Amino acid sequence: MTRPHPVHQDSGDAVTVTDLRRAYGNRTVIDALTLRIARGEFVALLGESGCGKTTLLRALAGLDPIQGGRIDAPGRPAVVFQEHRLLPWDTLWSNVALGLPPQGARERAAAALAEVGLGDRLDDWPRNLSGGQAQRVALARALVQEPELLLLDEPFAALDALTRIRMHGLVKELVARHRPGVLLVTHDVDEAIALADRILVMRSGVIAAEHHTEQAGDALGLRRLLLAELGVRAGFAA
């Protein structure tokens, strides 16, 4: 696994999480979680369903209240969800421009859409898009905010295999250009290896393992290790 950009070069953190606690009623989902993502760093968060990874992402996004600890981030994050969540009544450019200051909003939205290869569809409606195209617009909507922290909540899970591979390339390219800190929540081991600098494995609300893809060297070995940590028998999966 080689990456074109060295990590930890940019100064400053995209987010620092200290002793985070997140509970629904009496049930604690995340306890004493500590995490630091640097600007320009791509972190993947793997875990079985229900291990608390989406809960962590929603807390980082400021969508849910936290019950303890602190989240320090220099600015507002941007999120791409599993569903595109575009407003069906707004054209593509106004979807991307949602929340931008009106002055120059269309130009900025147009530039962001051009970056995801949809620069000729500014005035089209979301209903005319394929799943992959809609997700690209959602990506443009997140990146147009120039976030320090980009949160990706299984954004490729609903796409077909070929589209997913193309999206991986696009995301990698855009992250390399804009250099936000990225937290990608996924349960696709190969996706995590393909995209991330650092992979975290989450289990019952805590980070159970951490791997640097650059140091790991052998992608197949890392894949087997990650699957084992996620409770999938290696001989069966590889």
Next chain:
Amino acid sequence: MSAIEHTSITVTPPQQRQRSNDRRGAGGTAIGPRGLIAISWIAPVLLVLVWEALARNGWLSPQILPAPSKVVATAVKLTLSGSLPHDLGVSLLRAAVGFALGGGIGFALGTLVGFSRLAEAAIDRSVQMIRAIPFLALLPLVIVWFGVGEGQKIFLVSLGVAFPIYINTTLGIRQVDPKLLEPGRVQGLSTALLIRRVILPGALPSILTGVRYALATAWLALVVAETIGAQAGLGFLAMDAREFLRTDVIVLTIVIYALIGVGADSLARALERRLLAWHPNYGAAR
């Protein structure tokens, strides 16, 4: 828009259906859509012709049902004398004022209840109880309150309009997918902006359904209200004509009521097509 050129890989099934419909005609019959429209007009035109023939041959007494040609002649005469435009104007003004008043109240209450559980608890039960009364049953009471002047007519129209708008506004706001609010919330958009950009547009299809329904009730309310003690308006024209057995004038007012009802409905549909262009079920194919 050139959306069609761009849809090579992104065509959604409903669009495909829509486009093939345009070319082959509905239902895939050999007769084109224009042919089908022509066929649909055969029966009504025939009916009018038979009616005309029966009236001219004396099979229908002019006092029971005057010939269509006689009704048209009456329309021309009353238009030239200026009495028809005046009465029509009075009626339309009553409808418009009543609609604006009732629609405004229904929309305001519906928005309040749609957003606030507290407002729902405070208001909704009372509104639903009043709604259970067929609003035309209130007519005698309304006459006691307002007499038979303009107030009575506008009040009745407003009453008929307020409920459908209220119910559909509340429903529309409640039906907006909360997931659509989250991207805006992450960005820290103000509540006012979220309402304007997300909630109201999302509620609009339902609100416009309410508007269409309300236009029909408004018209019905007006007909009933005007029939009692009016000094001007279409209802007055009809009741005045009854005194003199002028069935041609009575038939004319009935036809005008019908035409305005159809006109109001097409207006509402045009509004839907324009405001809901984004919606696959309303917007014109682009």
